[in-house]
Amino acid sequence: MAPSGYDASPYDHDKWGWVMVATLFICNLVVYGNLKALGVLLIPMTNDLDSDLWLVGLIAVFYGIMNRCMGPVVAAACRLLGSRPMMVFGGLLSTLGFMLTSISTSVFAVAVFIVGLSGVGSAFSLFINTATMASYFKENYPLAIGISTMGVPAGVMVYGPMTQVLLDTYGWRRTMLLLGGISFHLVACAVLMRRNPPSSAPDTEKYQEVAVSDEEEKKDNSSNYREHRARQCCQNILKAIDLVLLTDVRLVLLICAGCTASLTYRAWLVYMVPHGQFQGLSDFEASFLPTSYGVGNAMGKLIMPFLQQVGIKPSMALWACFGASVVCVSFLLHAFVRPFIGQLVITGLVGVGYALTYQANDVMIRFLHADDRFVSVLGWQGVFVGVAGILGGLISGWVYEWTGSFSIALCIFSGVILLSIPLFLAEAIYAKRKAH
Numbered sequence: 001m002a003p004s005g006y007d008a009s010p011y012d013h014d015k016w017g018w019v020m021v022a023t024l025f026i027c028n029l030v031v032y033g034n035l036k037a038l039g040v041l042l043i044p045m046t047n048d049l050d051s052d053l054w055l056v057g058l059i060a061v062f063y064g065i066m067n068r069c070m071g072p073v074v075a076a077a078c079r080l081l082g083s084r085p086m087m088v089f090g091g092l093l094s095t096l097g098f099m100l101t102s103i104s105t106s107v108f109a110v111a112v113f114i115v116g117l118s119g120v121g122s123a124f125s126l127f128i129n130t131a132t133m134a135s136y137f138k139e140n141y142p143l144a145i146g147i148s149t150m151g152v153p154a155g156v157m158v159y160g161p162m163t164q165v166l167l168d169t170y171g172w173r174r175t176m177l178l179l180g181g182i183s184f185h186l187v188a189c190a191v192l193m194r195r196n197p198p199s200s201a202p203d204t205e206k207y208q209e210v211a212v213s214d215e216e217e218k219k220d221n222s223s224n225y226r227e228h229r230a231r232q233c234c235q236n237i238l239k240a241i242d243l244v245l246l247t248d249v250r251l252v253l254l255i256c257a258g259c260t261a262s263l264t265y266r267a268w269l270v271y272m273v274p275h276g277q278f279q280g281l282s283d284f285e286a287s288f289l290p291t292s293y294g295v296g297n298a299m300g301k302l303i304m305p306f307l308q309q310v311g312i313k314p315s316m317a318l319w320a321c322f323g324a325s326v327v328c329v330s331f332l333l334h335a336f337v338r339p340f341i342g343q344l345v346i347t348g349l350v351g352v353g354y355a356l357t358y359q360a361n362d363v364m365i366r367f368l369h370a371d372d373r374f375v376s377v378l379g380w381q382g383v384f385v386g387v388a389g390i391l392g393g394l395i396s397g398w399v400y401e402w403t404g405s406f407s408i409a410l411c412i413f414s415g416v417i418l419l420s421i422p423l424f425l426a427e428a429i430y431a432k433r434k435a436h
Contacts, residue, residue, distance in 0.1 A: 010109045011136065015318050017133065020133040024130060025149075028149055028152045028154075029151035030125075030186055032151070032269075034063070034155075034159070036156045036159045037160075038114070041175065044171075054397030054398070056110075057271065057274075062111070062114075062115045063114045064266050064389060067386075068123070072383060074086070074123050075379035087187075087190030090120070090376070091188075092121065095121075096113075096118075096121075097118030098176050099176070100117070101176045111179075114387065123187075133145075135374070142359070146306075149301060151321065152283045152297065157295065161290075163287075178337055186341075195311075221250075221288045222386055242380075250427050251377065254364055254368075255381050257320070258381060259388035260355040261417060263395075264331070265389070265392070267396035267409070268413070271409075278406065279337075279338050289344065297352065298355075300355025316361075317360070318428075319356055320356065320361055320364075321425065323355070324418060325351075328414045328417050329352060330350040332410070332411065332414045334346045335410040349366065392413070395409060
């Protein structure tokens with residue numbers, strides 16, 4: 001049975017929307033903080049499990065990607081079963097996955113728990129919370145999404161040094177157990193959900209609960225009635241998945257642009273600390289690279305809302321292109337710079353570039369369709385962006401195995417991120433022509 005539609009309060013006026021911003025901030029902090037923690041734990045896990053660095057690193061990449069690839073499934077489950085129960089389910093999976101990893105004795109078991117449980121659980125938390133939060137805002141959406149996604153750099157900043165301290169004190173297994181306890185905060189965030197993202201078919205018609213007459217109740221045991229109910233259930237699931245979104249040219253262009261960014265970003269986030277170590281930094285110094293990245297990323301997310309508050313509304317497409325250019329130059333510099341201060345500065349610039357690119361992309365995607373389809377938009381975007389992230393992780397791991405460093409991979413990624421620029425410009429041109 002699908003949840004009924006809700007009567008949305010006027011955009012930007014319901015104060016509970018800012019509570020949703022806070023819960024999404026916490027979800028981003030926990031999920032991406034866990035990803036950063038896996039990067040810090042990469043080498044000790046590899047040594048203890050007697051495995052290859054690229055293989056354990058790939059598990060971390062798949063964890064980060066799983067919260068994207070599960071998008072359509074999460075969207076359909078949310079629209080059919082409701083936001084709160086699905087978010088509670090996701091929070092429990094995330095917690096259980098990290099706790100079970102603490103007693104794992106093989107790479108296969110770690111992959112099952114981290115990817116199959118925690119990765120899937122993080123998808124339910126992030127997608128549903130993002131779609132619910134978006135339903136509260138319109139004019140203030142750039143500010144709301146900017147504040148909520150600051151949980152990503154905050155998680156990177158906090159979890160990097162924190163995980164290193166926990167690792168030095170308790171070892172990687174007990175650190176995993178503590179990370180599982182922290183992940184239980186996702187359940188608390190789920191309890192605060194008041195709205196369900198509205199259910200709709202591709203033509204924006206709401207799902208309606210089917211009224212069952214007395215005669216139909218009497219036929220409950222008949223095979224025809226059961227077949228009818230089964231077909232109706234399948235039709236509702238297909239409508240909830242909303243495949244027709246993939247015919248939207250603007251959405252496809254923005255998804256492709258997001259794929260180029262994700263291909264570079266996911267691998268960078270996982271291998272940031274090991275790259276610093278291979279460039280000659282100590283373990284302690286390398287643990288501060290995530291902090292530098294987080295500071296830069298937070299600063300980048302505040303630029304756009306600040307400009308809007310002073311009356312300047314930059315083009316989102318040009319803003320995204322500028323961010324991609326900053327990432328490109330920073331990657332090229334990072335491949336060759338070795339001093340600690342230089343790496344800190346460049347890592348911060350990478351954070352600024354990704355903040356500008358992702359935030360502009362988020363705003364452009366938000367207003368392509370009505371609220372009742374936004375959770376499905378996020379879902380389909382997540383699938384393709386997730387696959388691109390997996391590819392980026394594979395490339396980084398293979399390049400490291402072939403060359404013994406990540407410098408060549410950074411040079412490759414500096415070129416890949418530039419591919420997003422013509423895609424953003426094409427979307428802007430297409431939107432302008434369609435408007436006329």
